[in-house]
Amino acid sequence: MILENRTLAELQPGDTAELRRTCTADDLFAFAVTSGNHNPMHLPGEDGDDDPTTEAVAPSMWVGSLISAVLGNVLPGVGTLYRSQSFEFLDRAHAGDDLVARVTVLAKAEDGTVRLGTEVVRAGDGSVIVRGEATVLAPRIKHRFEDGDLPGLVVQRHRHFDALLERAEALPPIGVAVVAPEEPNSLGGALLAARHHLIVPILVGARARIEATAREIGASLGGIEILDVADHGAASNAAVDLVVAGRAQALMKGHLHTDELLRAALRKENGLRAGRRFTHVFVMDVPGLSHPLLVTDAAINIAPDLATKVDIVQNAIDLALSLGIEEPKVGVLSAVETVNPAIPSSVDAALLSKMAERGQIKGGIVDGPLAMDNAIDIGAARTKGIESRVAGRAEVLVVPDLDAGNMLAKQLAYISRAEGAGLVMGAKVPIILTSRADGEKARLASCAVAAIHHARVSAVPVRGLAAE
Template sequence: MSKNFDDLLLKANSCSNKKVAVAVAQDEPVLEAIKLAKEKGIADAILVGDKVKIKKIADKIGMDLSEYEVVNEVNTTKASLEAVRLVSTGKADMVMKGLVDTATFLRSVLNKEVGLRTGKLMSHVSVFEIEGIDRLILLTDAAFNTYPDLKAKVQILNNSVDVAHACGIEVPKVAAVCAVEVVNPDMPATIDASLLAKMNDRGQIKGCLVDGPLALDNALSEEAAYHKGITGEVAGKADIILLPNIETANVMYKTLTYTAKTKNGGLLVGTSAPVILTSRADKFETKVNSIALAALVADAKK
């Protein structure tokens, strides 16, 4: 089981080499991450975008373009579609957003002709290595689904479990986190959490252990769970934190990113292939970690 990103990078390196198609690749931080991912044996790449601009950046960062396939397409919409098409036709294993706005990129991912639709709900999964915690923590959904209902939460949960399995966590422990750890009819998220736990008990949600509602402290800390008298296999030992809505999840994501000693990576799943949707504000390390995660998820799909 991978307990940190060093473990994940080693695991990704041991998989068969994957190929990432980069949409609108003339982005220096993205090309730097692609270059390091190749050097670490994590993934090769097909660079789709303005070849002149890509070469200028490559020269600046010491990237040998002869080692990569470059598809010249100066139009950003067409470049995004081409990168997605390379994945949907099997020429690449995953797609990564480059210098293109998120809306244009996602329209390509969801394109009816060449996109990566599966009929499943797409959701974002972040993986965090947090100083002081002896395991990776998966957080969902901080970026894509706004106010999911119970049906959507089941799919978001299942997507995160797929990522956990790809990371080597055989039976991930899922905490459906709310503001409190008791069912309160005036707090709908607590009702959803209890239903998710019961669905897991009855085999409707498989491949994991689910408990909820749990507050964040007794999901992550065995000591907190003990003091509150909360028992069970998930209490204090959660691998996956399922948050009730995008506001809660996004605040937690950014709090961990900016106020704690952490490493992280993330991707969109629920698609036929992993989608690397990093922000321009993300650190270089986060981009490399996200490529490694996507390579592991792509390998698990084979």
């Protein structure tokens, strides 16, 4: 946008200008971080006065700052500097309100100062939120400025996981066999999910180590069942036995190697095989992305062949459907967006796309090969001339191999500040895989995803999601 000022000579009493702005939840978070004002009255989802409703009241100084945007951008515009500003706050704005900031020239002086009436009103009903007067030093020289090079701002907020938690907390908690929760992160994550009424944990492992860990983190194990099995392989088998007996509806990995847990789940007698390959799905909440992003397979299948990729795609579609994505758009990734026989992943991608067209993969729209840029960015897809219902809009990304998937998931986590819930699909029950590096949000979200998926396959109504 090109900004052009109005000089002191051009200004006349009665001149007026305004800008319109919608107050968003992200505005309130950004203001809290930049100002240091963490009053919960101004934070979405928080209750600041124990009434007990959440207020999300826009900070008065944030509302007042909208006036400075009119002064600096429009009237007088580029080159304007504040001398003084008075405020009288008459009402409150909230997240979701459309606001109009308006200034009117009252008088100007030869020393370059200009006095302006200022106000911010609610667009819907015209009620005045704040009014006052500003004195500014107006520019004397005509100037234009292009603001397109300003850095963007992405609020590091995980709204998709917040929504998943809300949905899962409305469901009955599921029984979860937690294997070897013998260090603070794994035990703490299970107990946190229990406090949020997502799971009823059964702790399977060395009782002495579990109890010592509970003392270390200051947690109570009162009312929680513990099966004392010291060996990790035996603990994994005992946890699978709980599922087979119907006492648990999911498994959760604690402080043990993934292959020990999966070996028990894959055993031929009384195991958890369900006719498909076990595949891993990350559900990523990427700040700034308007939907959850599923990445698969980044943890189990190292170099999957075409048959395994069919199961990878189908498992991911099934999970996406459970999460409420009505027709999941699956982008099969390669280094290029055209089929190249020298790049096997591009050939596999094309075959998977055709198999979906022929009904061999069901429930979603599959397209590939797609490169990462044109899978998730509509502008990149259009630049490449790709016309597809998936290109630029992918909700599921299928990677060529574990190397690529692991790198992608960790780039999203450590560079884009995404949170990732992890679930193994293809078994009779969901298997919750968490990493020692996972934070509380990721651990909670993993349990929430498992509970929501269990509800769908068990035909339990899920608030806000379409039951299948």
